[in-house]
Amino acid sequence: MEHTNIDNKIQLVSHMGDDLSVVNAARKSYDKCSSEMSQRDIDLLKYMWNNKHTSPFEFVEFTFLVKCPIPIAKQWMRHRTWSYNEISRRYTDSNIEYYVPDPFRKQSEDNKQASIDEPALDDQLYHPTYWKYRRAIKSCFEAYDALLKDGVAKEQARFVLPQAVYTEFYAKTDLSNLLKFIRLRIGTDAQWEMQQYAKQLLEIIEPIVPHTVRLFKEEMNIE
Amino acid sequence: MEHTNIDNKIQLVSHMGDDLSVVNAARKSYDKCSSEMSQRDIDLLKYMWNNKHTSPFEFVEFTFLVKCPIPIAKQWMRHRTWSYNEISRRYTDSNIEYYVPDPFRKQSEDNKQASIDEPALDDQLYHPTYWKYRRAIKSCFEAYDALLKDGVAKEQARFVLPQAVYTEFYAKTDLSNLLKFIRLRIGTDAQWEMQQYAKQLLEIIEPIVPHTVRLFKEEMNIE
Amino acid sequence: MEHTNIDNKIQLVSHMGDDLSVVNAARKSYDKCSSEMSQRDIDLLKYMWNNKHTSPFEFVEFTFLVKCPIPIAKQWMRHRTWSYNEISRRYTDSNIEYYVPDPFRKQSEDNKQASIDEPALDDQLYHPTYWKYRRAIKSCFEAYDALLKDGVAKEQARFVLPQAVYTEFYAKTDLSNLLKFIRLRIGTDAQWEMQQYAKQLLEIIEPIVPHTVRLFKEEMNIE
């Protein structure tokens, strides 16, 4: 199955705590009852944020279910403070989905890392290069199926799969490390696709930790 | 460039310490002079090993330069106690090498994880499936080159590259975590290619920490 | 305030997930509805346990509020996979509580690490050494108060406080790393006080992850 977008590929599985948990952790208090942030709580949260007292922010936890292409997963998993559990193509050979950028973006001239917000192929759907891409992908899947049919081990057959295939994983981290992740991955020097994932993460957690997200957005100049 | 084997794909860049460093760490002693292990040192090393006092083994450090296919790199980097620095296909588009298993191994029947030590394709070099694999790979590289030529950003063009391409990375860890890695990856339930990397790591460190490796091999029943 | 026991010094602040979360993480499934473990779920949990697939167990999270003497806190915080937030005697000078073992235990003869389950002081409450202990503690607190009164910084005055004083901290970790902690700290080679904390942790989590705790107890031969 082909995807030309990467929207809505993150689900929040569960979470522990909210803005108030950060404040409680800072105070080492044990207070299950209070459910609303007082002005004093908000002030303390802001004080910790501004003074980079990050430990209390580690006491809010999130579990996500993520679907993304291989190179994005590789970048993601470089973050060593998360827990991960990924599907393995050593076991699974069905329901393989993959990503086709629409549109492909132009290589930046002055910065060799980034892409720019301009389509690279005129009239992409009718462009020969686009079809070359799709034929290559198709050819890979045919070879993969043939290898499996001939009894080749899945763990080796998968070498012919393109990096465009989606992988899926559980990913869990705390609020402090999540915001470090987003800070690093939401900027324009991150891969464009990665930026979209970072934005989705921020949207997902905003209703849970609205005060912290506001402080983060102010710092990052995000509206 | 095509590789049909994965031998000699790990280089030792540098290391800090040896068996004696483990013993010194255990004793919190500061002794630069002694360069040979006494019988007392060997006995202490063995005692710590048998009683799983792993902290002192963290005081020996190794840096490797590794070249391996994408799925192996992904498994490797799941280990969160290592430091990594990887080449990025967001910048680099040249010297792309890839892996062709020779021979492809059979899927195990009774254990869906593993491959078995038997060729899957009769007379692989003349087998149509093998050529399908190679044509798919070739078709991917052609599409990749066409995308780059049309100005598509490298970070997106790479989606069409097969997972067989080699990546290259610096990887650093300590002796304790290195042996945990090898213990997990040298067994027959690990991917066959990964087992070969684990074996190479063990061979590389053996001259540096011979006493520790002997204890490890005895525990694992490796000759 | 003096404490002669270390019972009930751990409170569960909050947690995320249960046995079923482990199973869901293993399946990368997104299933909020099911609330009971089926036999298939239990079998999968057992399979992962026996095969040391520890990653899925990282998707259950616990936050505790712990009160313990300094040396116990030091041992605890050697575990680097937890999050901590501790009260600081650089700020706080009130409500200092401390621990008096009752009874003091005998030094083991044959194992220089452990204490044995036998009182060291005959008739402890009337034993001169016991009163020497209490006078020393009292003398420390008097010196501490005098230093503060004379305007000495709290961060330096505290050097005279005995290690028996309780510290208090928030501590958060996942189920997999929590069980590693308990496994290491519940054994008779751990400090006696630490064993009691490990036992309390196990009791606290048992109602939340009963199936996992059963597997753990079977492995450890705990009733």
Add this chain to the structure above:
Amino acid sequence: MEHTNIDNKIQLVSHMGDDLSVVNAARKSYDKCSSEMSQRDIDLLKYMWNNKHTSPFEFVEFTFLVKCPIPIAKQWMRHRTWSYNEISRRYTDSNIEYYVPDPFRKQSEDNKQASIDEPALDDQLYHPTYWKYRRAIKSCFEAYDALLKDGVAKEQARFVLPQAVYTEFYAKTDLSNLLKFIRLRIGTDAQWEMQQYAKQLLEIIEPIVPHTVRLFKEEMNIE
């Protein structure tokens, strides 16, 4: 044995790599020969520093032997990216050294965390509070000895030891995490004693990684 200063309490046990190792890690190059930094190397180092590409700085490693009072050790070991191996007062009862601040510093009025650079006790050596401190310490050691003599387990007897006692530990980390540690601990909001340790660390590594330390000092406005 009493110490009235905390100078020279850190020894460098060993290290791996230097400024050039950072550059080589960034380039994923394998170059054992070059031993001097070219201008190109220096420029790359600076580029990585300014753009917070911290991974390559993880490929230089240091092992230290540290002696410090308990509260400093506790702060130190909150850093979870280090390896530690500490002497244990569960085994050892001899050669106990301790720290007496000279002079005790005044509590800051406007900032409850810090001490200020002014003596708190007039003519400290003749001040009754100072002697109260020393008597309390002495009384602790006497109680400790009496407990041991009566057969109390070392692991419990130590509860009466003051927090001023020195502990000793092996500590190992990489350049990137070491500089994060120093950045956090060298500032005036850190405990005064901790600042001295941070300064010593910086002095010790300066001859090994002079280019990196220069960049660090420029950033921190340290001369």
